[in-house]
Amino acid sequence: MKxxxxxxxxxxxxxxxxxxxxxxTFALSVFNKMGCPAEEAERATEVLLSADLRGIDSHxxxxxxxxxxxxxxxxxNSKPNIRIVHESPSTAVVDGxxxxxxxxxxxxMQIAIxxxxxxxxxxxxxxxxxxxxxxxFHAMMALQHDMIGIAMTNASPLVAPTFSVERLLGTNPICVxxxxxxQPPFVADFATTTAANGKLEILQRKNKDxxxxxIQKKDGSGSINANELKDGxxxxxxxxxxxxxxxxxxxxxxxxxxxxxxLSGANYGPWVPPFVSFLAPPADPVGxxxxxxxxxxxxxxxxxxAEFKSxxxxxxxRFRNAKTVEGIDHLIIPGDPERESxxxxxxxxxxxxxxxxxxxxxxxxKMDLKF
Amino acid sequence: MKxxxxxxxxxxxxxxxxxxxxxxTFALSVFNKMGCPAEEAERATEVLLSADLRGIDSHxxxxxxxxxxxxxxxxxNSKPNIRIVHESPSTAVVDGxxxxxxxxxxxxMQIAIxxxxxxxxxxxxxxxxxxxxxxxFHAMMALQHDMIGIAMTNASPLVAPTFSVERLLGTNPICVxxxxxxQPPFVADFATTTAANGKLEILQRKNKDxxxxxIQKKDGSGSINANELKDGxxxxxxxxxxxxxxxxxxxxxxxxxxxxxxLSGANYGPWVPPFVSFLAPPADPVGxxxxxxxxxxxxxxxxxxAEFKSxxxxxxxRFRNAKTVEGIDHLIIPGDPERESxxxxxxxxxxxxxxxxxxxxxxxxKMDLKF
Numbered sequence: 001m002k003x004x005x006x007x008x009x010x011x012x013x014x015x016x017x018x019x020x021x022x023x024x025t026f027a028l029s030v031f032n033k034m035g036c037p038a039e040e041a042e043r044a045t046e047v048l049l050s051a052d053l054r055g056i057d058s059h060x061x062x063x064x065x066x067x068x069x070x071x072x073x074x075x076x077n078s079k080p081n082i083r084i085v086h087e088s089p090s091t092a093v094v095d096g097x098x099x100x101x102x103x104x105x106x107x108x109m110q111i112a113i114x115x116x117x118x119x120x121x122x123x124x125x126x127x128x129x130x131x132x133x134x135x136x137f138h139a140m141m142a143l144q145h146d147m148i149g150i151a152m153t154n155a156s157p158l159v160a161p162t163f164s165v166e167r168l169l170g171t172n173p174i175c176v177x178x179x180x181x182x183q184p185p186f187v188a189d190f191a192t193t194t195a196a197n198g199k200l201e202i203l204q205r206k207n208k209d210x211x212x213x214x215i216q217k218k219d220g221s222g223s224i225n226a227n228e229l230k231d232g233x234x235x236x237x238x239x240x241x242x243x244x245x246x247x248x249x250x251x252x253x254x255x256x257x258x259x260x261x262x263l264s265g266a267n268y269g270p271w272v273p274p275f276v277s278f279l280a281p282p283a284d285p286v287g288x289x290x291x292x293x294x295x296x297x298x299x300x301x302x303x304x305x306a307e308f309k310s311x312x313x314x315x316x317x318r319f320r321n322a323k324t325v326e327g328i329d330h331l332i333i334p335g336d337p338e339r340e341s342x343x344x345x346x347x348x349x350x351x352x353x354x355x356x357x358x359x360x361x362x363x364x365x366k367m368d369l370k371f
Numbered sequence: 372m373k374x375x376x377x378x379x380x381x382x383x384x385x386x387x388x389x390x391x392x393x394x395x396t397f398a399l400s401v402f403n404k405m406g407c408p409a410e411e412a413e414r415a416t417e418v419l420l421s422a423d424l425r426g427i428d429s430h431x432x433x434x435x436x437x438x439x440x441x442x443x444x445x446x447x448n449s450k451p452n453i454r455i456v457h458e459s460p461s462t463a464v465v466d467g468x469x470x471x472x473x474x475x476x477x478x479x480m481q482i483a484i485x486x487x488x489x490x491x492x493x494x495x496x497x498x499x500x501x502x503x504x505x506x507x508f509h510a511m512m513a514l515q516h517d518m519i520g521i522a523m524t525n526a527s528p529l530v531a532p533t534f535s536v537e538r539l540l541g542t543n544p545i546c547v548x549x550x551x552x553x554q555p556p557f558v559a560d561f562a563t564t565t566a567a568n569g570k571l572e573i574l575q576r577k578n579k580d581x582x583x584x585x586i587q588k589k590d591g592s593g594s595i596n597a598n599e600l601k602d603g604x605x606x607x608x609x610x611x612x613x614x615x616x617x618x619x620x621x622x623x624x625x626x627x628x629x630x631x632x633x634l635s636g637a638n639y640g641p642w643v644p645p646f647v648s649f650l651a652p653p654a655d656p657v658g659x660x661x662x663x664x665x666x667x668x669x670x671x672x673x674x675x676x677a678e679f680k681s682x683x684x685x686x687x688x689r690f691r692n693a694k695t696v697e698g699i700d701h702l703i704i705p706g707d708p709e710r711e712s713x714x715x716x717x718x719x720x721x722x723x724x725x726x727x728x729x730x731x732x733x734x735x736x737k738m739d740l741k742f
């Protein structure tokens with residue numbers, strides 16, 4: 001059995017496969033057309049494509065036209081003045097100046113890495129930013145420096161905390177990336193909900209029901225209708241219901257929200273502006289834009305890096321080779337599915353859903369570009 | 372409806388209520404008898420009782436006789452030389468020298484707080500320690516300094532990662548404590564499993580079944596038998612099964628394990644020594660004792676503390692007063708149930724299960740003390 005959990009279930013149908021380079025060229029031309037400075041356009045392209053490569057299709061090219069619409073609506077600034085507005089030896093708050101999260105986030109993560117170099121660890125909260133792509137890209141920037149990387153972000157409210165009928169939190173993902181030696185790194189990158197919104201979108205496209213425990217109706221009762229959010233429903237925190245620990249999923253989502261936005265001065269909870277241009281941001285903001293939080297910890301601020309990495313190898317080996325339930329070859333170590341996807345797609349190209357292809361063709365026409 | 376989620380379900384029966392002071396006096400006399408230095412005996416008593424006060428009965432006096440048995444077996448050192456063995460401006464590794472976790476953990480957390488005072492944040496990994504009581508006590512030490520506190524620990528392996536039939540992780544709790552202004556602090560303190568082991572123990576005492584999704588049999592299939600762990604079964608990571616995000620609960624438990632033990636040089640995964648004296652520690656340790664990880668972040672290393680706390684008040688108010696499902700008055704903010712328990716028990720005393728009372732009486736006889 002192949003444990004490729006993060007590849008879309010509907011890979012076989014409704015798709016066209018594109019070489020990575022042609023998609024990169026297109027994305028770069030779009031960011032250039034938006035007026036991004038050359039280096040930032042390249043960085044945004046790299047972050048965006050990393051989602052498609054790693055099999056997190058909902059966060060890659062599928063989002064490009066949405067970014068453009070927000071830019072057209074003056075809700076994304078393509079020439080931001082990204083700067084530190086408050087700092088201590090191991091911390092900083094960064095003002096993203098309304099820039100693309102794809103650009104703001106790597107700059108903030110680099111500041112965390114620089115602080116860790118001098119101080120052992122670095123922690124950066126970001127305000128006035130936008131959707132930052134996959135958390136994994138930013139957290140993984142730490143790995144090449146023998147650092148542990150952490151990235152989290154808040155997001156448009158789609159999630160109802162335990163006992164709530166209101167949507168108060170985003171799917172608020174966390175990524176923790178930990179270097180190893182001979183083994184590939186440990187990279188846990190997950191939404192703090194039972195199911196990420198991208199999983200729901202796949203079911204919507206296939207016209208299929210969702211498993212119980214993913215979503216609730218607007219009155220708080222359970223639903224398996226993948227379109228329930230359009231009728232006032234909500235995604236559920238990891239744990240699904242009180243008996244199965246949804247209050248813990250709520251704790252996680254709240255933690256991400258507070259670190260990303262209350263520490264930085266961004267909008268939090270139900271005040272987080274929507275990622276889509278057809279919904280207006282709240283009229284009574286409590287901060288600026290959306291917020292992120294990044295951390296970098298030098299491994300050798302704790303113990304010699306070689307020692308740490310050798311024990312990480314041992315940890316990963318022991319877990320990967322544990323005894324499994326019938327029908328499963330080996331345990332999945334966090335990061336395995338995305339790395340397998342990346343290896344495959346670098347060679348064989350990136351499959352795009354027909355609706356995404358249509359969307360990109362329309363975008364190309366609008367911006368007078370070739371797709 | 373009273374949302375007292377963390378009080379035991381079986382409060383009404385099988386209990387005797389004791390004044391806090393008499394239990395403190397007894398616990399202190401036990402730690403003195405073990406040979407703990409006076410100040411450390413007092414600190415251990417304070418940490419232990421905080422669990423009973425906060426309604427986390429499984430981590431309070433119910434554990435005292437177990438600590439004594441480990442001490443008798445030379446597996447807890449009552450006179451440890453707790454010291455920093457590696458450090459950077461914002462980090463340290465602490466060697467607990469086999470001491471009571473109840474003593475080692477607050478010392479390590481204090482080091483994190485001291486580092487945060489000079490550096491903005493402080494991060495301390497601990498090796499060669501033992502069970503540290505409730506994570507909440509240690510994380511909450513940060514609050515009086517206008518700091519955010521984080522505490523986590525690994526623990527004896529009882530949890531099977533997704534697709535595993537082996538128990539490879541402990542219930543590995545995380546606590547994040549965040550100060551507010553007029554509102555009480557946000558304190559999320561939770562095991563990274565669907566249900567904490569203490570919840571299972573309550574069902575065992577009542578001879579009741581567990582909900583589906585809490586535990587699995589030794590072959591990995593589901594079980595509702597609360598005694599399943601005695602027959603090779605395992606607790607399940609938060610999320611319960613793959614469809615409901617158990618791989619995310621596994622990510623969380625793994626994160627705690629790696630930060631607590633691979634960073635510090637403690638035992639990790641299946642090598643973590645058991646908390647009970649009748650089970651021998653693994654013959655092939657990969658480190659020393661069990662591990663913890665602590666963090667302290669000065670709020671004003673990010674933004675002025677008054678500003679932060681005023682927004683935390685707004686966050687808490689908005690969430691607490693959200694629209695709820697029918698039959699529920701208001702949302703539960705992390706930390707509410709434990710604080711309500713503490714206010715109640717400080718006045719009305721601490722209810723102890725009859726089995727715990729018997730156990731403490733036996734302990735008193737053995738140590739020639741009065742209970």
